[in-house]
Amino acid sequence: MVTAPSYTHELQVAQLAVQRATILTKRVFHEKAKGTVDKNDKSPVTIGDFGAQALIIAALKHNFPEDAIVAEEEAAQLKEDANLRDTIWNLVKDTKLDDEEAEKTLGGAIKSVDSMLELIDLGNSPGGSKGRIWTIDPIDGTKGFLRGGQYAVCLGLMVDGEVRVGVLGCPNLPVDDSARLTADIGSNATDEGRGVLFSAVEYKGANSRPLTTGGLSPDSKHIGMRPIEDLTKATFCESVEAGHSAHDDQAVISQKLGITEPSVRMDSQAKYGSIARGAGDIYLRLPVKATYQEKIWDHAAGDLIVRESGGQVTDIHGKRLDFSIGRTLANNKGVVAAPLPVHERVLKVVQEVLKI
Numbered sequence: 447m448v449t450a451p452s453y454t455h456e457l458q459v460a461q462l463a464v465q466r467a468t469i470l471t472k473r474v475f476h477e478k479a480k481g482t483v484d485k486n487d488k489s490p491v492t493i494g495d496f497g498a499q500a501l502i503i504a505a506l507k508h509n510f511p512e513d514a515i516v517a518e519e520e521a522a523q524l525k526e527d528a529n530l531r532d533t534i535w536n537l538v539k540d541t542k543l544d545d546e547e548a549e550k551t552l553g554g555a556i557k558s559v560d561s562m563l564e565l566i567d568l569g570n571s572p573g574g575s576k577g578r579i580w581t582i583d584p585i586d587g588t589k590g591f592l593r594g595g596q597y598a599v600c601l602g603l604m605v606d607g608e609v610r611v612g613v614l615g616c617p618n619l620p621v622d623d624s625a626r627l628t629a630d631i632g633s634n635a636t637d638e639g640r641g642v643l644f645s646a647v648e649y650k651g652a653n654s655r656p657l658t659t660g661g662l663s664p665d666s667k668h669i670g671m672r673p674i675e676d677l678t679k680a681t682f683c684e685s686v687e688a689g690h691s692a693h694d695d696q697a698v699i700s701q702k703l704g705i706t707e708p709s710v711r712m713d714s715q716a717k718y719g720s721i722a723r724g725a726g727d728i729y730l731r732l733p734v735k736a737t738y739q740e741k742i743w744d745h746a747a748g749d750l751i752v753r754e755s756g757g758q759v760t761d762i763h764g765k766r767l768d769f770s771i772g773r774t775l776a777n778n779k780g781v782v783a784a785p786l787p788v789h790e791r792v793l794k795v796v797q798e799v800l801k802i
C-alpha cells in the first residue's frame with residue numbers, strides 16, 4: 447500500500463512561519479507604520495508585505511534550503527529607499543515567536559539588513575511542474591489590511607505542480623469556527639476574539655487553531671464545509687474590490703440559485719478559509735478583465751484548504767486550478783468554490799449567466 451506523505455515538518459514550519467509573520471503585520475497595523483509605496487503596477491505594497499515575506503523566506507531557507515520559492519514581492523524598491531528599508535529592518539529584526547523552541551525551529555532572527563534584502567529576492571522562482579516549490583503572499587488583501595478588515599498571510603507548498611500543504615493566517619477573522627459570516631466582516635476588526643490559522647495537508651483534511659498560540663497547538667481543530675442541500679440558505683462571498691471579480695454577474699448567479707441574503711464582501715483568501723469552516727458556503731470570483739491572470743500565491747493555500755474541507759474549487763470552465771505552469775494560473779479563468787455536492791449546480795448557473 448502506498449501511503450500519502452504526511453508533510454509533518456513542512457506543516458509545522460509553515461504554520462509557525464505564518465504565525466510569526468502575522469505578529470509583524472499586526473505590529474505594523476497597530477503602530478500605524480503603514481507606509482505605502484507604489485509598485486510599478488500601482489498596487490499598494492506596505493512595510494508589512496516586505497517584512498512578512500522576509501520572515502517567511504528566512505524560515506523556509508533555514509529548514510528547506512533546496513526548495514524553490516515563488517513570492518509576490520521583490521526587493522528592488524527597498525534597495526533605492528533607505529528610509530523604507532530601515533523601517534522594515536527595525537520591525538523584522540525583533541519580531542519573534544514567544545515560544546523559544548518554536549523560534550529556534552524557524553532559525554531565529556535574520557542576521558543583517560543585507561541578508562533581509564537577499565531573502566526577499568529569493569522568492570523569484572519561475573514556478574513550474576517539477577519539484578518542491580513554496581508560494582507566498584505575505585499580505586493578501588492589502589486594502590483590507592489597511593482598513594482594519596480582512597487580510598491573510600498565505601503560504602503553500604507545491605510538489606510536482608500539486609498543492610500539498612497550505613496555511614492561511616487570518617488575524618482579523620473570528621477565532622470561533624462556528625461564527626457565521628456577517629456583512630460587516632470586511633471592516634469591523636477589533637482584536638478581541640480574532641485571529642485564526644487555517645491549514646491543510648493533501649489527503650489529511652483541514653484544521654484551524656487560534657493564531658495567538660505557539661508550537662503545534664493541541665487545540666487545533668478539524669474543520670469542514672457546512673453540508674448544504676438547500677442553496678437558498680447559502681451564504682456567498684466575494685471580493686470587496688469590484689475590479690477583482692464581477693459583482694454584477696455574481697449577483698445574478700446568486701439570485702438564480704435562489705440565495706436570498708446579500709453577498710458577504712471581504713478581501714483576501716480569508717474567503718477560502720471562511721467557506722472551508724462553514725462560516726460561509728460559496729466563493730465566486732468571476733473575471734472582470736478577460737486578460738487578467740490570477741497569481742498562484744493568491745489561491746494555492748485556499749484551494750487546498752477548501753478541497754480538504756469537503757469542497758470543490760474550479761475555474762469558470764469547471765477545470766481544477768492548475769498550479770503547475772508558472773507564477774500565474776494562466777490555464778484558468780476565475781474561481782468557483784463550493785461544497786462538493788452542490789458545486790456542479792453552482793457551476794452550471796455560472797456558465798448559464800456567463801453564456802459559456
Ligand SMILES: Nc1ncnc2c1ncn2[C@@H]1O[C@H](COP(=O)(O)O)[C@@H](O)[C@H]1OP(=O)(O)O
Pocket residue numbers: 489490586587684685686687689690691712713714715734735738744
Ligand atoms: N483584475 C483583477 N482580477 C482579479 N484579481 C485581481 C485583479 N487585480 C488584482 N487582483 C488580486 O486580487 C487579490 C485580492 O483579492 P480579493 O479581491 O479577493 O481581496 C490581490 O492579490 C490582487 O493582486 P495584487 O496584489 O497584485 O493587487
Ligand SMILES: [Mg+2]
Pocket residue numbers: 489490518588
Ligand atoms: Mg499585491
Ligand SMILES: [Mg+2]
Pocket residue numbers: 583585586587743744
Ligand atoms: Mg494577493
Ligand SMILES: [Mg+2]
Pocket residue numbers: 495518583584585586587588
Ligand atoms: Mg499581497
